[in-house]
Amino acid sequence: MQIHVVKSGESLWGIAQRYGVSYQSIAEINQIPNPGQLVIGQSMVIPIVGQYYYVQSGDSLWSISRRFGMNYQELARINAISVGSPLSIGQRLYIPRRPERTVEVNAYVEPLGGTVTEAQRRATREASPFLTYLAPFSFRVNRDATLTPPPLGDLPQIARDNGVIAMMVVTNLEQGQFSNELGRLFLNNPALADRLIDNIITTARRLGFNDVHFDFEYLRPEDREAYNNFLRKASTAIRGAGFLFSTALAPKTSAEQKGAWYEAHDYRFHGEVTDFVVIMTYEWGYSGGPPMPVSPISEVRKVLNYALTEMPGSKIMMGQNLYGYDWTLPFVAGGQYAKALSPQAAIALAARENVAIQYDEKAQAPFFRYRDDAGKEHVVWFEDARSMQAKFDLIKELGLRGISYWKLGLPFPQNWVLLEDNFVIKKGR
Incomplete structure (x- = not known):
């Protein structure tokens, strides 16, 4: 299963073409109510066996293989590359589905x-x-x-x-x-x-x-x-x-x-x-x-x-x-309580307010900010596919x-x- 984060200018059809699946299958599995209105920073799961990893600065075959719990020589063989070949930033590597x-x-x-x-x-x-x-x-x-x-x-x-x-x-x-x-x-x-x-x-x-x-x-x-x-x-x-x-x-x-x-x-x-x-x-x-x-x-x-x-x-x-919160700013202790909302509702809110979803790498959590009709600023913290995968990885690690x-x-x-x-x-x- 691939986790894809929507970038500016991407469409559901284009994302589907990239991974060789139908856009209908992506819309169905992610329960996307309006496939024509994706949110920048929105994460979605792509129904493929295994996943792709795109090489980042500082990566090596050994570090990538360790990250995904496999042998670096096996990773090289699956992707038909030499163990000694240098990796290029942005190079796509296929990661097979790991043992469950x-x-x-x-x-x-x-x-x-x-x-x-x-x-x-x-x-x-x-x-x-x-x-x-x-x-x-x-x-x-x-x-x-x-x-x-x-x-x-x-x-x-x-x-x-x-x-x-x-x-x-x-x-x-x-x-x-x-x-x-x-x-x-x-x-x-x-x-x-x-x-x-x-x-x-x-x-x-x-x-x-x-x-x-x-x-x-x-x-x-x-x-x-x-x-x-x-x-x-x-x-x-x-x-x-x-x-x-x-x-x-x-x-x-x-x-x-x-x-x-x-x-x-x-x-x-x-x-x-x-x-x-x-x-x-x-x-x-x-x-x-x-x-x-x-x-x-x-x-x-x-x-x-x-x-x-x-x-x-x-x-x-x-x-x-299985939820997040929408806070009205500035926060005042003892004041207005944050509103609980589902991850699906958070994405819909970001779409309605036309704001991008950001991701805190340290916390492994998505968030976004917007202003309501009264001009008040809000911040929303919630969960998405990336934050859940981080928790699943922690369960395995520990x-x-x-x-x-x-x-x-x-x-x-x-x-x-x-x-x-x-x-x-x-x-x-």
């Missing part, structure tokens, strides 16, 4: 307003062939140890029809916010904790869930050991009942990291008692914060590198956003278990095409 690695893939879906929307059902149906787990968000813990489930509709049936494991996400959400008081109540009352665990197992059996996933956030730092003890007890009971057991972790870079979202999450302990963890490596750029990439790869790498000192990569699911998406319902067709091109996706049992 098996990964697990999770996606959360968050039905709000008491029902599963048709858009969420459609997104779940479309994504399910690429998923190992589907995680309706969430089963909220009540103070009497009962559970308030999310709207489920036919989501469990869609999962079963596609060989996807249903993940039961259990949270300490109360009145729409993660509650440290609710956490304190259960983590320090053994009898209440036992009742909760029993209710979770009963509910999972009744509704056909196969993985129990704790997403307890914003816990009191002093409840770190209490949370560990609770998870030890829960793990024994839940795994003993035949379920998988997993947790969600805040993105830490050290065991001593301070902050209400981090201190109660003990990476090493979670790695010991779970089948796997989801690390929430996103939201550096968030709706209430200053403009920046949602998941800059440099920050993601720091978190994952730390995690690998506490647990094996085979237990780590890297978190990944030997991670897989990837977990937050959340379904925001269109991003290039992601799923690239995911399938990069990996063999393990299906449920």
